[in-house]
Amino acid sequence: MERSQELFDRAQKVLPGGVNSPVRAFRAVDLCPRFITKAQGAYIYDANGKSYIDYVCSWGPMILGHDHPVVREAVEKAVKDGLSFGAPTEREVEMAELMTELVPNIEMVRMVNSGTEAVMSAIRLARGATGRDKIIKFEGCYHGHSDCLLVNAGSSALAGGHPSSAGVPEDIVKHTLTAQFNRLDTVEALLNEYPGQVACVIVEPVAANMGVVAPAPGFLEGLRALCDKSGALLIFDEVITGFRLALGGAQEYFGVKADLVTFGKIIGGGMPVGAYCGSRALMEQVAPCGPVYQAGTLSGNPVAMAAGLAQLRYLKAHPEVYDYIGTLAKELADGMREAAERHHAGVAVNQIGSLAAPFFTPNAVTTFVDAKGSDVGRYARYFKGMLERGVYLAPAQFEAMFVSAAHTRQDLARTLEAVDEALAEL
Ligand code: HOZ
Secondary structure, eight states, X not given: OOHHHHHHHHHHHHSGGGSSSGGGGOGGGTXXXXXXXXXXXXXXXXXXXXXXXXXSGGGTTOTTXXXXXXXHHHHHHHHHTOSOOSSOOHHHHHHHHHHHHHSTTOOEEEEESSHHHHHHHHHHHHHHHHTOOEEEEETTOOOOSOGGGOSSOOHHHHHTTOSSOTTOOHHHHTTEEEEOTTOHHHHHHHHHHSTTTEEEEEEOSSBOSSSOBOOOTTHHHHHHHHHHHHTOXXXXXXXXXXXXXXXXXXXXXXXXXXXXXXXXXGGGBTBSOEEEEEOHHHHTTBTTTSSBOOOOTTTTOHHHHHHHHHHHHHHHHOTHHHHHHHHHHHHHHHHHHHHHHHTTOOOEEEEETTEEEEESSSSOOOSHHHHHTSOHHHHHHHHHHHHHXXXXXXXXXXXXXXXXXXXXXXXXXXXXXXXXXXXHHO
């Protein structure tokens, strides 16, 4: 029996669905998940020793590829000094100094342990700072699993058919208003319906949990203008786009200023990390300076800080990484489009920077409604064909493909060969 199947059988007895995060259960593609034993560069290896070209990259943070020596060595060194102190360290200061230097419009940083925690805390801060309760999010955008954000959510919430979760009190989600990504009119309508009541508009500047959908020209600028007019804060959830679209993230890439910015795994180089950031005036509303409470023993963990610092410093010293991964992703998307055309497969491929996603629909995908038009059954069959050919994609339609600096043109050629064969089989 396959080792992954053996492990999955055991796992299902002690972990709900056999996993610690739903998408990993491979339910959306109706297969047994591959249990991973190690990863190196652009490759991951399953429990049977089979290797795959990895386009999940731990859902984004492995922008330099797996086991990058600079990050690994920083972790090895940090581990020798201790794993957790629950006390301030110089590395946290260095990390905040580096982030405020690289990311536009932020003066202060609060480190937390995950993107979920970062966003949950940023929402609390927005509410505390404005004295307003309502928030606006977009259908199909995903901001982690805190109560008020599990409303019309994307990612595995969507793939699993539970865009809004059980266990979340109606009293809490009554303050969450939902607009449509790339439809400014829907945001304006909500702001008009609830004048002076909306604390913030939170958006993934590139929607990357409904597949990948770029903001339409003027969309982010329009959000900025609507927020300025209504007094709501604009939050960019940059858990996926941060330090990936550009060193300064989406604010730099699109030239639009956010009031608060949230980051996740990428600033930990693969370790569990998150952060929320903004102006001094806003961030000093957070305890112990201000009345918005938030705390955590593992926040700013010394090993995670060492990994994150090493990765961010490397990116700062090697800005050519961004050209490389962006070009590679464009070649990948172009190649996928050509293959789709050759096979009359009816596939739309979106790509921006080093993010890409195929949608199994002949129509262009620029909104969540378009994304939902994708045939998830065909995605599942395509996924299986790619997996059999040694290419590891997100095991669900409503996720992104991530290209890293470790991917080579040879990997790309092998991937496109697999795309050609997998599409031919559909
Ligand atoms: N919701 C995450 C992807 N967008 C899943 C992360 C995981 O399962 O590791």
